[in-house]
Amino acid sequence: MNTVLEKIQKLGIVPVVVLNDVEEAEPVARALCEGGLPVAEVTFRTDAAEASIRVMKEKFPDMLVGAGTVLTVEQAERAIQAGAEFIVSPGFNPTVVTYCIEKGVPVTPGCNNPSAMEGAMELGLDVVKFFPAEASGGLKAIKAMAAPYVNLKFMPTGGVNAQNINEYLAFPKIIACGGSWMVSSDLVKNKEFDKIAQLTREAVMTVMGFELRHVGINCENEGEAEKTADFFAKAFGFTKKSGTGSVFAGSFVEAMKTPYLGAKGHIAIGTNNIERAVNYLDAAGVAVNMETAKYKDGKMAAVYLKEEVSGFAVHLVQK
Numbered sequence: 148m149n150t151v152l153e154k155i156q157k158l159g160i161v162p163v164v165v166l167n168d169v170e171e172a173e174p175v176a177r178a179l180c181e182g183g184l185p186v187a188e189v190t191f192r193t194d195a196a197e198a199s200i201r202v203m204k205e206k207f208p209d210m211l212v213g214a215g216t217v218l219t220v221e222q223a224e225r226a227i228q229a230g231a232e233f234i235v236s237p238g239f240n241p242t243v244v245t246y247c248i249e250k251g252v253p254v255t256p257g258c259n260n261p262s263a264m265e266g267a268m269e270l271g272l273d274v275v276k277f278f279p280a281e282a283s284g285g286l287k288a289i290k291a292m293a294a295p296y297v298n299l300k301f302m303p304t305g306g307v308n309a310q311n312i313n314e315y316l317a318f319p320k321i322i323a324c325g326g327s328w329m330v331s332s333d334l335v336k337n338k339e340f341d342k343i344a345q346l347t348r349e350a351v352m353t354v355m356g357f358e359l360r361h362v363g364i365n366c367e368n369e370g371e372a373e374k375t376a377d378f379f380a381k382a383f384g385f386t387k388k389s390g391t392g393s394v395f396a397g398s399f400v401e402a403m404k405t406p407y408l409g410a411k412g413h414i415a416i417g418t419n420n421i422e423r424a425v426n427y428l429d430a431a432g433v434a435v436n437m438e439t440a441k442y443k444d445g446k447m448a449a450v451y452l453k454e455e456v457s458g459f460a461v462h463l464v465q466k
Contacts (some may be wrong), residue, residue, distance in 0.1 A: 148300070148322070149253040151233050152274050154211055155186065155302070156322040157426035159354045160312070162347070163188045163215055163304065163327040164199075166335065172199035174340045175330060176207050182347025183427060188215040188235055188325060191222050197229045204230035215325075220246045227252055235304075235325070237278055239263040244270050255302055259283040264296055274300045274322060281306025286315055293320045309353055313419060316354065326350075355427060356419035360464055361399045363413040365406040375402035408439070408451055409460030421447045421465045428452070435463075 148156070155161060162179055164187045166172055172195075179187055185207070189200050191214055203212045213233035214226030223234055223243055227250055234247050239256040247254035248270065257278035258264045267275050277289055280303035284291075289301055303315055304325030315324050329346035366372040376394040380387040385397030394402045403412065418424040425435050425447075434453040439462070441449045451462040 148273055151211065151253045152255075152322060155233070157423055158184060158186050158211075159316055159323050159420065159423050160184060160350055161186055161188050161213075161302070161304075161323055161325045162330045163190060163325050164330050164335075165190050165192055165327070165332050166195045166199045167193050169195045169198040169202060171195075171335050171338075172202040173206050174338070175335060175343065176203040176210055176212075178340045178343040179330065179347055180207055180210060182329070182344040183351040183430065184329075184347045185209060185430070186211040186213075187330075188213050188233075189231075190215040191218070191226065192216050197225050200226060200229040200231050217243060219243065223247055223250075223252075223254075235276055235302075237276075239266050239275075241266060241270065244272065257304075259288075261292060261295075264292065264299060268296065268299060273298055274302060276325070277301045277303040279305030280315075280324075281311075285311075286318060289315075289321065290318060293318075309350060312350075312354065313356065316420065351427065354419060355424055356417070356466065357424070358417050359399075360415040360417040361395075361401050362459075363393070363401040363403055363407070363409070363415065365403050365409065365412045367406070369404040372402035372404045376400070407460075408462075409455055409458060411458035413451075413460040413462055414456070415449075415462055415464050417464050417466045419466055421450065421463050424463050425450065 189196050200212055214231040215235040217223050217234050217236045223246055234254040237257040239258050244254050244256055255274055255276040256267055258267055258275040300320050300322050302323050307324040307326045308328050312324050315321050329350045330343050334343050366375055372394045376387050376396040379385045379396035379400045388395045392404055436451050436453045439451040440447050449462055449464045451460055
């Protein structure tokens with residue numbers, strides 16, 4: 148998969164932005180970045196699109212900016228010259244796709260049927276936009292069509308929102324979803340940029356799904372670990388379960404048979420997608436110790452942060 152699309156996969160959401168005035172470009176881009184989502188698909192539905200892409204890239208060079216609703220080669224050319232790093236179209240236009248491939252710019256054409264998907268694959272694409280997602284059958288339709296096309300991945304757009312995005316992203320063939328709920332036309336028109344930042348932050352947290360999973364307590368030996376778990380089992384009725392390296396009391400307390408990372412123990416935070424969580428934390432300036440990463444079936448299942456908090460190590464776990 149193209150490196151730009153890999154970056155999009157790590158973010159999980161692509162805000163679809165409609166700008167009628169180039170003056171809106173900088174504050175919208177700032178709001179998205181402040182909200183933790185440094186990416187935008189600026190649609191070519193308006194005359195301000197080309198200039199807006201240029202402004203976003205000039206003011207926020209690290210932001211990933213692409214062009215959407217690209218219908219012609221002429222639009223694709225203008226978008227790329229303005230700084231667009233990816234091109235998105237509502238349908239499968241072989242001429243536009245071929246042009247983008249020749250220019251070395253990733254393109255995700257809209258495909259909601261097998262014929263369009265096979266046309267995209269024939270031109271060498273491995274990621275397509277599934278549009279309009281909900282109107283075309285949603286996740287159920289994507290799963291049905293993904294079955295025969297084992298190497299094809301999808302970026303659904305159209306009807307995806309805060310309520311259903313995690314259902315989509317839970318399917319491994321979906322790299323990200325396009326959506327506009329955090330940057331609606333009304334919010335932009337009314338210059339509610341603080342609200343856009345807030346909704347963007349909420350969207351990111353929805354995708355991350357951070358929640359406390361358990362607290363690990365460092366014990367000196369197996370006997371102390373057993374006694375610790377016994378206390379919580381007796382006091383609160385938690386079910387005790389012994390493992391190789393620890394003893395659990397319920398699902399929230401883990402007594403370590405020998406001290407592990409963290410002076411006092413560790414705190415486990417669950418997340419919907421650990422790779423996206425690592426990317427989010429890195430962008431937020433929170434260092435992750437990748438040397439501690441543990442994998443299951445080829446995918447990361449747990450990883451510790453570098454910093455301890457009040458004597459506790461912190462680690463992410465895949466839900």
